[in-house]
Amino acid sequence: MIDIQHSVLIVLIISLVTIILRIGPAWIFPPDKPTPDILVYLSKVMPPAVIGMLIIYCFRNIDFTQYPFGISEILSGIVTITSFLITKSTILSILFGTILYMFMIQVVF
Amino acid sequence: MKNLIDKTALQKAFITSIPTLTGYIIMGIAFGLLLSDIGYNFIWAGLMGLFIYGGTMQFVAVDLLANQVTLLSAALITFLIHSRHIFYSISMIDKYKDYGIYRPYLFFALTDETYALVNLPIDSEIDKVKYDLYLSILNQIYWITGDIIGALIGSFSLFNTEGVDFTMTALFIVIFLEQLQTKSNIFPAVIGLSVSCLCLVIFGPENFLLPTMVSIVITLLIFRKRIEKTL
Structure with missing residues (x-):
């Protein structure tokens, strides 16, 4: 069962923080005043670090000590990377990777 | 609300938005499928597209909903994932300063893609305010449409969706590869990967996100001085 009330609150808080982060700077930092260095620094270096973390997050439940050792995840990941390097297309790479993954866990394992 | 429709600007905005049209609808569908997979219908998908309006965050939100995390975790995770928007918004303050009542929405609508598109040069005859506004609205319409379509497809269970959650992994991998093409991103990316692996070992898969983000x-x-040299 879904806890509707808590779910609404989660979506609400995510929306609120998002809106504050996107609209807030325009009010807090007027065009003629410099923005705190540390904020500018973090907003530049956080994206690659956070995405790196999210990749690990997606793979967090793989058990390398037990069959099938995350073979589906690793193979599909490699296919995604290779597709991107060859086609440079975000959509195609995601499509190939996902189709292979779905095939692996539905049909092979 | 006089002259709200400016045909030339709308046409031009539509043409510029075509790449996001396909991208947002397909990614939106993937998100909608995931969300309906954990039991939330198209209304949830549509509202999340309207109020959160961010691909990465909405994919993570699916996990946050599935695990029913605390509101504090949800707030902190959102803050860290969307921290880049501080940078986007700051860099648009000057450009959007005379945009009147449209300003709040235009700042809100600054996704990665929209940010890139409104910064492309356009002909000077075109009404820039309307053009940016249409472009922002069109992109969000594509995204919400995809979200809803995905959730609807998911609710009809037309096919076995098991494993469709890999779209999230693949999306992050592709974004990561794109970021690595900028040299100054490499060191922060390595920090993200290595600190995360370490934290996964220490904290385990259940309570992973929050302590990892803080770390x-x-x-x-700690490495600020060193990294700033490469920026």
């Missing part, structure tokens, strides 16, 4: 921020601050 990453601390590590980035």
Whole structure:
């Protein structure tokens, strides 16, 4: 069962923080005043670090000590990377990777 | 609300938005499928597209909903994932300063893609305010449409969706590869990967996100001097 009330609150808080982060700077930092260095620094270096973390997050439940050792995840990941390097297309790479993954866990394992 | 429709600007905005049209609808569908997979219908998908309006965050939100995390975790995770928007918004303050009542929405609508598109040069005859507004609205319409379509497809269970959650992994991998093409991103990316692996070992898969994000921020601050040289 879904806890509707808590779910609404989660979506609400995510929306609120998002809106504050996107609209807030325009009010807090007027065009003629410099923005705190540390904020500018973090907003530049956080994206690659956070995405790196999210990749690990997606793979967090793989058990390398037990069959099938995350073979589906690793193979599909490699296919995604290779597709991107060859086609440079975000959509195609995601499509190939996902189709292979779905095939692996539905049909092979 | 006089002259709200400016045909030339709308046409031009539509043409510019075509790449996001396909991208947002397909990614939106993937998100909608995931969300309906954990039991939330198209209304949830549509509202999340309207109020959160961010691909990465909405994919993570699916996990946050599935695990029914605390509101504090949800707030902190959102803050860290969307921290880049501080940078986007700051860099648009000057450009959007005379945009009147449209300003709040235009700042809200600054996704990665929209940010890139409104910064492309256009002909000077075109009404820039309307053009940016249409472009922002069109992109969000594509995204919400995809979200809803995905959730509807998911609710009809037309096919076995098991494994469709890999779209999220693949999306992050592709974004990561794109970021690595900018040299100054490499060191922060390595920090993100290595600190996360370490934290996964220490904290385990259940309570992973929050302590990892805090550790990453601390590590980035420790290496600030070194990283800033490469920026």
